[in-house]
């Protein structure tokens with residue numbers, strides 16, 4: 001490979017390093033869980049999306065193992081050629097039932113679901129209006145469509161209305177509002193009742209990506225729309241967070257929407273079918289989730305306890321009710337120092353800083369999950385207080 005090209009790449013890497021923005025991956029050597037093995041030590045894990053603690057659940061592992069022996073390992077095909085198992089259709093029907101939609105369609109990941117969604121449904125005559133803090137996959141999916149693009153400041157309803165008006169005055173045929181159900185950096189919920197009301201007033205569709213909510217927010221864990229008692233027209237979500245934490249995404253919605261995505265969604269047509277083990281474990285996850293009021297109660301008790309403990313210790317938090325609880329440090333170096341000091345004390349967290357969050361808003365994003373115990377939380381609170389003093393965050 002040409003030396004100038006590799007020099008150019010190395011210069012970019014050096015820049016990332018010099019800015020203090022290099023991300024390094026720790027290697028876990030145990031299953032994902034409330035505690036994980038890293039560098040030979042068991043550490044309390046406060047940064048997984050394993051909200052219900054299902055990532056190492058025996059029922060999911062059994063279902064996956066059984067599916068591998070009954071259905072084999074891989075499909076070696078996209079769905080429409082010879083890659084559709086009975087299991088795929090069972091999970092699609094089950095997800096639709098769980099979410100209260102006509103049908104659903106599986107993708108390799110929610111990143112692909114969002115990548116597939118917009119281009120077949122919206123043309124140049126249409127408009128899509130997107131929250132400024134939406135997930136990267138929504139932004140990329142919208143870029144792939146020919147619809148006119150509008151953006152509103154995060155959860156700013158006056159701005160959303162201004163964009164809706166602009167889209168209508170611009171003669172848009174169909175308008176789709178796209179939002180995360182929960183904004184993952186802050187743990188803030190989208191203001192769905194107000195968004196729905198505006199969507200209805202301007203005859204727009206509402207698309208909600210509910211990755212950080214499905215399985216635990218709202219009655220039976222049906223997500224943010226269920227939490228607010230609001231209807232979303234189209235939902236996207238993941239099997240990679242609360243629903244087992246492995247892999248896989250979906251779009252759920254009206255039958256014609258799902259049918260068209262099966263015909264035209266490019267990440268569906270040109271990418272391999274999900275393996276049977278993943279699909280069977282997804283079905284097992286839904287069996288658990290539908291009856292998991294105890295796990296949900298535990299998750300939100302943990303969130304209340306953790307939030308109150310951090311506040312008592314003197315940390316600055318963002319307000320909220322979601323199990324994402326960001327500890328605001330404002331400075332990237334402080335966030336990294338805190339995370340390093342916490343790891344020394346047996347608590348695994350990750351610092352978030354620019355470009356993942358705006359400059360001056362560096363933080364440690366902590367996340368609660370049902371696999372943690374009260375003892376884990378007490379130990380982690382003591383470690384936070386100590387690390388806060390050691391790094392000068394707490395005085």
Ligand SMILES: *Cc1c(COP(=O)(O)O)cnc(C)c1O
Nearest residue numbers: 109110111135211238240248249
């Ligand atoms: C995690 C996440 C995704 C990506 O999901 P994958 O299934 O891991 O690709 C998409 N959207 C949001 C809002 C997410 O939080």
